[in-house]
Amino acid sequence: MRAPRSGFVCGLSVAVGAFAMSAAAQPPAQAQAQATEPSTPPWQAATPWPDRIVVTLEQDPESSFSVSWRTSAEVEQPRAEIVLAGDHSRIDIGAARVDASTERPDLTAKRVGDEEYPLRWNDHVAQPAYHSVTFTGLEPDTLYAYRVMGAEGHWSEWFQTRTAPAAGTPFRFLYFGDAQDGLSSHWPRVVRAAFAAAPDARFAIHAGDLVNIGSRDFEWAAWFKSVGFIHGMIPALPLPGNHEYFDAIRAEDGSLIDGLSVLWRPQFALPRAEGLPEALSETVYTLRYGDTQVAALDTMGGHFEQQAAWLDRVLAESDATWKVVTMHHPLFEMVERPYYDGTPERRDALLPVLERHGVDIVLQGHDHSYGRGATWSGPRSPRAARRGELGTVFVTSSSGAKMYGIAEDGWQRFDELGAVLERAAENTPFFQVVSIDGDTLTYEARTATGRLYDAFRLRRSDDGPNRLEELPTEFDQERRFDNTAPYESTRFDTVPPLPQGR
Ligand SMILES: [Fe+2]
Structure with missing residues (x-):
């Protein structure tokens, strides 16, 4: 039997924004008709020229990096070149050639067995080709140029990117x-800030949640346009x-049964x-970068007990000074969730692993608000009685408009779960520098204007828990809609409107 489709959406952000306008805000009929026509802006269409160029770290980041890019489908034999980034003009002389591998994902449908599930939002999108290379045998902490x-x-153009340093840098x-x-x-203003x-x-x-509809090419076009050359570097x-x-x-x-965006694996070369x-x-x-072990989990991909066991092994085997875990759904939530999404089970599976190591x-992300807190080993609540030994710091943040x-x-x-929330903000997109x-x-x-909203310092000691030092910032502890802008002002239409029927 054909399995029902279901798109998981983030609560209030269902993809019907175009139909949620008030009557007074409706544009003239002619403009509306034009706006609902599927179109491919020039910065979305694939061409023989490379675009959506992104560096990733598929292998050891001290000695390698990977690059993925996109072209129109007919491109054959794509390749890349790499050379040390010297101070002289003609860095290209002597560059090494590396042949790329190519995938041509079908953007118009997902196929599972004999079933075909159309992806109507890509009806007007021409077939692309995605290419990738991994440059290997590189020196650590060294600036390379590639194209x-x-x-x-x-x-x-020639991009410059630096390999990872050895521990201690x-x-x-x-x-x-x-x-x-x-x-x-x-x-764009957030990522560029x-x-x-x-x-x-x-x-x-x-x-x-880099995009709203994971397989919709238009949104990835906008994402890559926003980052521009940044992720080429x-x-x-x-x-x-x-x-x-x-x-x-x-x-x-x-x-x-089958889940991930058809664009994810072709456009990002990531570790397995x-x-x-x-x-x-x-x-x-996971990857080891200098003194830091970073582990990324997939809170939508299922097999969560296996992910927790895998994380347990990764952390046990790592002698990195710093251990950073990242995942989409937060283990501690501050916002009202209109649907159940398994947070208690994830928390039960992961907290012991995080504490053990x-x-x-x-x-984290997902909650479209900002929160920073931590687990503590001491008295659990009320807040005034907190403070034993610091456990793990948890951050939830959002960089987008919703x-x-x-x-x-x-x-x-947080109190009820043995944690303490220190700062919380609504209606403010952030980026973080660690x-x-x-x-x-x-x-x-920091906010999109670069102002500091939240800051702290963690210090490790060899024989005890981390010490947390709060640092001064420009804002109060809490930002709310009533001191920024009304909640309704932050609801977003999806532009251009989606094809009807989905
Ligand atoms: Fe989400």
Whole structure:
């Protein structure tokens, strides 16, 4: 029997924004008709020239990096070149050639066995080709220049990217919560402010829901247009959220049959975790970067007990000073959730693993608001009685335009679970800069104008828990809709409107 389709949506963000306008706000009929015509903007259409160029870290980041890019489908024999980034003009002389591998994903339908599930939002999109290379045998902490080619002679510009340092070298990285909405309107200023604040960031974590409809090419076009050259230089560490599973095909009992966006694996060359089901390939992974072990989980991909066991092994085998876990759904929630999504089960599976291995910080998304708290070993509640030994810091953040309100009991929910919420914000997109320097981790959450909203420092000691030092910022502890802008103002239409019937 044909399994029913179900798109998982983030509560209030159902994809009917275009139909939710008030009567007074309706555009003239002619303009509306034009707006609903499917169209492919020039920055979406694939051509013989490479675009959507993104660096990722599929293998050891001290000695390699990967690059993926897109062209029109007819491109054959794409390749890339790499060379040390010298100070002289003609760096291209002597560059090494690397042939690329190519995939041509079908954007018009998902196929599961004999069944075909159309992806109507891509009806007007021409077949693309996705290419990737992994440059290997590189020197650590070294700046390289590379370029990629589509059709013969159709080269990108030369990009520069730096390999990972050995342990002991300070570095910093970026972290973004959900971009998802306003990708072609509001998100660009956030991601570009992040680049302006930390142009030397060594990688950028995107903690799920990068787009709203995971297989919809238009949204990825907008996402890549927003990051522009940034991810040609700074490696991306993306992980999927529920919206990358928007086109998931599920059995009647809700179990996943086939889920992930058809674009995910072709457009990001990511590590493959050992010992996990193939369905989690390139959605669950870990990498060691300098003194830091980063592990990414897939809260939508199922097999969560196996993911927890895998994380247990990864953390047990790592001697990294700092342990960072990132996943889309938060383990502690501050917002009202209109539907059940398995948070208690995930928390039960993961908290013991995080505690056992002293994970320092967990970076999350999904809630479209900001919260930063931590688990403590001391008296659990009320808040005034807290403070034993610091456990793990948890952050939930959002970089996109869609915003949810914090529940009235949001602060108390942490208390009841043995954690303390320190800061919370509605209606404010953020980017985060995390700096690693020996036994010190410094965390900053900044607004789109670059102002500092939240900051703290973690210090490790060899024989005890981390010490947490709050740092001064420019804002109060809490930002709410009633001191920023009305909640309704942050609901977003999807532009252009979606084809009807889905
Ligand atoms: Fe989400």
